[in-house]
Amino acid sequence: MPKRILEKTALEVSRLREEGAHAVGGVTGLYLQIIGGSRSWVYRYTHHRARKRMGLGSYPAVGLAAARDAARAALTLRNSGADPLQVRAAEREAARLAASYQMPFEQAAEKFIKEHESTWRNLKHVNQWRSTLATYAFPVIGHLNVADIEQAHVLRVLSPIWKTKTETATRVRGRIEQILDWSTVHGHRGGPNPAKWKGLLEHVLANPNKVAPVQHHPAVPYAALPDFYQRLCSVKGQSARALQMLILTSTRSGELRGMRWGELDLSAGLWLVPAERMKSKRLHRVPLPAQALAMLSQLKPGEPDDLVFVSNRGGMLSDMSLTAVMRRHYPEAVPHGFRSTFRDWAGECTHHPRDAIELCLAHAIDTKTEAAYRRGDMLEKRTVIMQEWADYAAPGHLILAGQQQE
Incomplete structure (x- = not known):
């Protein structure tokens, strides 16, 4: 039967100065390793007969209680048959990939415009896109990742101008919808488009044709x-x-x-x-x-x-x-x-x-x-x-x- 290590208190751990690996108890395999003036947490374990060491952070940035929690989580993984080091590496890679696909709405809008401006009628149309988004959308959702934009965010853009600048608001809504669709196709977000009118926003916002009926150009009779x-x-x-x-x-x-x-x-x-x-x-x-x-x-x-x-x-x-x-x-x-x-x-x-x-x-x-x-x-x-x-x-x-x- 392995020797049981008495659990050290936080005060006792703080007084450790001698170089080497000091078992602190609480979780089998948890050590405070001291090398020169550096102190860090190490979790030692065996996986498929191979001895491994897993760093859990430096001390005192990571306290005793947090180190024990991390060691317990790693022990649980090992007991389930997984390698804690491999699991952590996979999680970090997944996080890295997720971060690489994150894109703020303002950046997505600029990429969308650059991809499509050559198909638009003229420079005035391009400028209208940039101007309306900069005025109404970017202050509210420009900094948000497109994956995080929900219906509530879209409504924060549209609601203040829906009844006073109805035509502009409907154009802004359509432009947000197109940019979010583009983001979905390029893998930057998933799920339904929160700026979609039919079946979604039409049940929240008033019919624009009833709020502000289409005004025809004034004409000579x-x-x-x-x-x-x-x-x-x-x-x-x-x-x-x-x-x-x-x-x-x-x-x-x-x-x-x-x-x-x-x-x-x-x-x-x-x-x-x-x-x-x-x-x-x-x-x-x-x-x-x-x-x-x-x-x-x-x-x-x-x-x-x-x-x-x-x-x-x-x-x-x-x-x-x-x-x-x-x-x-x-x-x-x-x-x-x-x-x-x-x-x-x-x-x-x-x-x-x-x-x-x-x-x-x-x-x-x-x-x-x-x-x-x-x-x-x-x-x-x-x-x-x-x-x-x-x-x-x-x-x-x-x-x-x-x-x-x-």
């Missing part, structure tokens, strides 16, 4: 459009001309401001807007009514890559330059609102097919017709619609007073 267009004719400057063309083509501001001479086929009466400038990322053929062709004929043609409407500094007109013209002559509306004006006029004053009207605006339509659109874009029907629209908006304005080269 179609009944007032001919008078506004007439006044616009007398306004000098490229911004006014671009605004007239925006009305005649019912395109978006960015598409129109980026119009280049090489995109125009004046003999065919067409403007080919390249896919990269379209919201749908698909080439869009815009039929040019006679009024638009007359306006273009008054401008000095440039090289294929030259802009049609040029700012005073020689570059592309800014969106604000068109807005400034609106503010001076019709402050209740914005340039993008002319698309709504066209839609209202076409729906209430004509009998043209809805699908053709939507295609004039380059809108996505239902699946069945979408398939037909890919085979043909109803150009003939749209040509008729756009000429009727131009005749309504600008009757008799084939040569306009404000169009002379400036």
Whole structure:
């Protein structure tokens, strides 16, 4: 029978100074080892007939009671047939791997943006992502590991702005959801996505469409459009001309401001807007009514890559330059609102097919017709619609007073 070691007290252990291994009792195999001025805990045991030593920490950083607890845990492992040293090594490796997969939300967001920014429409969209996350998400969850983010954290981001900045809040929620999905795919978290709307947050947060119904861009009523267009004719400057063309083509501001001479086929009466400038990322053929062709004929043609409407500094007109013209002559509306004006006029004053009207605006339509659109874009029907629209908006304005080269 092995000799039983009397349990030393904490005071007795603190007085040990002689070099060597001192059994302290309480757990068979626990020793305080003293070498020079260094004192540390060692647990000695045998596993598969091999003698082993397991360090349990330095003394007095690890006290007597803590050393005995650690030795008892190791003894339990050995008695179960496991090697305490191997178990500890496996635990440390698992912890190391877990730490390597940990990633703060802010870091995950930046990686997500860098992976996807090349597929987004423009730099403005990238900046919006970074700005909204930096303003609303990062102060709350930016420092948290994505694996630790739960629904309560997401709600702490969204709840303060859900009713006051509803549109922004819904975008932030969607962006958090995408980043957490990315994190799951890359192994940085598991389980359901706490930012998911359907089946989760929809039961906690109010319906955003009821909190803040979609606000359409303020538009000039179609009944007032001919008078506004007439006044616009007398306004000098490229911004006014671009605004007239925006009305005649019912395109978006960015598409129109980026119009280049090489995109125009004046003999065919067409403007080919390249896919990269379209919201749908698909080439869009815009039929040019006679009024638009007359306006273009008054401008000095440039090289294929030259802009049609040029700012005073020689570059592309800014969106604000068109807005400034609106503010001076019709402050209740914005340039993008002319698309709504066209839609209202076409729906209430004509009998043209809805699908053709939507295609004039380059809108996505239902699946069945979408398939037909890919085979043909109803150009003939749209040509008729756009000429009727131009005749309504600008009757008799084939040569306009404000169009002379400036």
